[in-house]
Amino acid sequence: MRGGAMWRIYGPVIAVAILGFVIALFLMDPAPPKTIRFGAGAPGGAYHAYAQRYQRLLAEQGVDVELVDTAGSIDNLRLLEEDFIDVALVQGGLTGVSEEKTLRSLGGLFEEPFWVFVREGVPATDFGDLKDLRVSIGPEGSGTRALAASLQRAYGGDWTNGARLAMSTREAEAALRAGDIDAAAFAASPDAAYIQALLHAEGIRLLPFDRAEAIARREEGLSSVILLRGVADIGADIPERDVPLIAAVSQLVVRDDVHPAIEAVLLDAALAIHSDKSLFSPAGRFPNANNTDLPVSKQTIRFYRDGPSFLRRYFPFSVANFLDRAWVLAIPLLTLAFPLVRAAPPIYRWRVRRRIYIWYRDLRALEEEGRATPPGEPRKSVISRLERLQADIGKLDVPLSYNDDLYRLRSHVEFVRQLLSPAGPASSVQIS
Template identity: 60%
Template sequence: MSGLRDFLKVYWPLVVIAFAGVLLALVLMDPAPPKTIRFAAGSPGGAYHAFAERYQRLLAEEGVEVVLVETQGSIDNLRLLGDSEAEVGLVQGGLSTARDEDMLRSIGGLFPEPFWVFVRTDLPAETLGDLRTVRMAVGGDGSGTRMLAIELESDYGGKWNSTSRLPLSGNAAADALLADEVDAAAFSASIEASYVDRLLNSSKVRLLRFDRAPALARRHEALSDIVLLRGVVDIGQDVPAADIPLVAPVAQLVVRKDLHPAIEALLIDAATAIHSQGTLLAPAGQYPDPDLIDLPISDQARRYY
């Protein structure tokens, strides 16, 4: 006992410093990563939900359960993320607000979401401006598609009838168009969306061209101009039969800024595995892209890129 007292008399400052160091390390140490996260996943049948299921499978292999939360789309996803009702979600570019920029972070741009406008084959329309008076489905109130449609309508000017903004979206809008219940339908969606594939391969409708896509992209920071190449959907059937210029925002993976960095790292790995292989609209290696985003990039993602 006297030996211990003698030791403390001589070395007590070092003991205090060591003890304080241990306490500081415990305070600064990140808590253990969560075993369950909630993913704002869009609606079943849509591309967002299909991609969310792929994230769910990949993170399950790492011991993390991903609970898919069905939503109405990007606006709903942003709301859930901002209200802490989800930790991660897919969001269309160009929709974030100042509040979102304060609370949320982006992992990166993942894939283009063209603004598809399909019309009945017999409808005499060549541009979006020709659809001012027709029955057109543009998605529900607050949806990313509706917001983008209204924004682009303003570029073409003129008075737009209320019938040109019917609140149908996804498969319901595609069904209505194929049944001649509407004259046109707009979607901001991945080419992998099931309803986009149905309409691209239907002889009852045709895809509207955006011949001034580069000009629209210059006017809207969140948009890029892309081309749906001739035959890329079906070489044998020559679908489409010509190159079709389009405009497209880019979908991004968004997380709450307080998400555990270990989960962020798993999401980055999953995003690379899922989106780097290329699509009918983008070559391999183009995505994920840290520049095609409208939210601050996360620290973990910045280090990765």
């Protein structure tokens, strides 16, 4: 196929394909954002440390994570609903019907026990004994404060304002060590540095929840766990006995309009960060789609059941995301391209033959005109035009496979020229 002819035939096909591709690009799902905002909790807390790990892992995939310092889980939920942040760690058991309309969970990540540390010598053996003491229950907007307030209501009685002190994690730890308060409550992962420090601190003990199972049955989103003897430090025998505690499951929460690709890369990071064993759970228990109190997307359920998608396993994030968004358009594009490609060769053959056969119309007209013209000088004009026609046909360029049609035409022109010439054959056979 000659170059010019190829472009004349396949050019429109290629143009239609490019046009379809451009239209498809406009119709396909938008690309994921390059930057997201992560509600990180208070600096120095476990949530903040986890948020920094998410930031590092997502940066490796080309997604910038802007950490937003917050007061804790309650503050995170508020900022998520206000669309000020896109994702955050949230303590389980804090959401309601309003949050279910705009937020969804990417799974439970780790058990977050409710730790209550008291100074030695403080006459308290149970959480209810703290009613009249100086107790920090976390800053306003924190999950710790929300859970502590709920437990204070569950235990009943009149709790003084001194038993509801609003201190940050660092302030509460320092005040407890200094003796400025009698007790401090924290809802945190056992891996948090300040929890480990307080477990080893002299003159400070961990308050047990002997009725943890009963509390878990009554309070939604809570479970009972056991801090086994010596699990924090075998050599130092910390704790000295099994300590029953209550715990909520922290979960990764996103707005329901977060791009699916961002969900996917967050799930990958969650699996890398939270799948190890902890003091309360074996390896592989978390993350999961079971310990949540918010709706879970189908993509999240599929991830925990089957793992990352085929594309995410074998391609970088940006490539996998583009292919994942584009594959749904491949079928209509192929449906359009297949008949166009199939139709191109017949169209090409028709166009080449048409260039040859269109000359037969002129040839027939000249033959009829020559027959109707008396021999002699008047017929010479017709013969001259036949010769020009023959010269023009000689300039016609067609592929080699169509040369037989071309030479047949040239032989027919020569036949008509001889027929009309003075020395031509006497018979008058007309070309049909």
